[in-house]
Amino acid sequence: MTVQAPKNSFKSRLLAGEVQLGLWMSLGSAAAAEALSLVGYDWLLFDMEHAPVDPPQMQPLLQAAAAGVSQAVARPPWNDPVLIKRTLDVGAQTLLVPFVQSAEEAAAAVRAAKYPPQGIRGVAGLTRASRYGLAPDYFATANAQTCVLVQIETPAALSRIEEIALTPGVDGVFIGPSDLGASMGHLGRPGTAEVQDAIRGAADTLRDLQKPAGILAVSAEDAERYLDWGYSFVAIGIDMSLLLRAAKARLDHFTDAMPGNTPG
Numbered sequence: 001m002t003v004q005a006p007k008n009s010f011k012s013r014l015l016a017g018e019v020q021l022g023l024w025m026s027l028g029s030a031a032a033a034e035a036l037s038l039v040g041y042d043w044l045l046f047d048m049e050h051a052p053v054d055p056p057q058m059q060p061l062l063q064a065a066a067a068g069v070s071q072a073v074a075r076p077p078w079n080d081p082v083l084i085k086r087t088l089d090v091g092a093q094t095l096l097v098p099f100v101q102s103a104e105e106a107a108a109a110v111r112a113a114k115y116p117p118q119g120i121r122g123v124a125g126l127t128r129a130s131r132y133g134l135a136p137d138y139f140a141t142a143n144a145q146t147c148v149l150v151q152i153e154t155p156a157a158l159s160r161i162e163e164i165a166l167t168p169g170v171d172g173v174f175i176g177p178s179d180l181g182a183s184m185g186h187l188g189r190p191g192t193a194e195v196q197d198a199i200r201g202a203a204d205t206l207r208d209l210q211k212p213a214g215i216l217a218v219s220a221e222d223a224e225r226y227l228d229w230g231y232s233f234v235a236i237g238i239d240m241s242l243l244l245r246a247a248k249a250r251l252d253h254f255t256d257a258m259p260g261n262t263p264g
C-alpha cells in the first residue's frame with residue numbers, strides 16, 4: 001500500500017479565491033469536532049489561544065475532524081516557533097497565527113512553519129504530520145501544503161497591513177474583530193462603527209493586494225456583511241454559542257409555556 005502525504009484543499013481553494021465558510025471551535029471536544037465536520041463546513045478553526053487545548057489535545061481533534069469533510073485550521077496560542085512546530089507535528093496543515101504586528105513577525109511565523117531551507121521547522125520523521133513516516137512524499141510536499149494565515153488585532157498592525165500581507169509565505173490575513181475593537185478602545189463592542197469601518201477598510205486593502213481575507217463573525221448578520229465586503233474565509237459562528245443559543249431557546253420554549261410563567 002502506498003501512503004500519500006496529506007493535501008491541503010483549504011489552501012488550494014484559498015489561493016483560488018474561493019469563499020470558504022468555517023466554524024470556530026472552542027469546546028475542545030473530539031466528539032463535537034467529528035460531528036460538526038460531518039455537517040459540511042469548509043473548515044473548522046481549533047483554537048489553542050483561548051480554549052483548553054494544547055498540542056496533545058489538538059491531535060485527537062484533528063483526527064476527529066478528518067472523519068468528516070471539513071478542513072482543519074489550528075490557532076496556536078502565540079507566534080512561537082515551538083508551539084507552531086508542535087501544532088504542525090500533530091497534523092495541522094493550516095495555521096492561524098495570532099497577534100502579528102509587523103512584516104518581521106509575519107516572516108517569523110512563516111519561518112517557524114516551514115522546513116529548511118525556507119524556514120526553521122524541526123524535523124521529526126514519525127509524527128502524524130508525515131503519516132507516521134509512511135508517506136514517502138511528505139518532506140518533498142510539506143512546505144507547499146502548509147498554509148500560514150496571520151491575524152491582525154491592533155491598529156498598529158492594521159497600519160502595516162500591506163507589508164504584513166505581502167510578506168513571502170503569508171497566504172492570507174485574518175482580522176480579529178474582538179481584539180481589534182478592544183485595542184481601539186471598544187472592549188466587548190466590535191460592532192462599533194469605528195471598528196467596523198476599520199474591518200471594511202482592511203477588506204478593501206486586501207482585495208487590492210489580491211490577498212485572501214478572513215474574519216470571525218459571531219452572528220449571521222455579521223457574516224453576511226463581511227462576505228459582502230469581500231472576506232473569503234469567514235467563520236460564520238462559534239460552536240459554544242450555537243450550543244448555548246439552542247439550549248436556551250429549548251428551555252425558554254418549555255418554561256415560558258408552563259402555567260403561571262409569563263413569557264420574557
Ligand SMILES: O=C(O)C(=O)C[C@H](O)[C@@H](O)CO
Nearest residue numbers: 026050176177178179180216
Ligand atoms: O479578535 C477576535 O475576534 C479573535 O481573536 C477571536 C476571539 O479570540 C474569540 O472571539 C474566540 O472565541
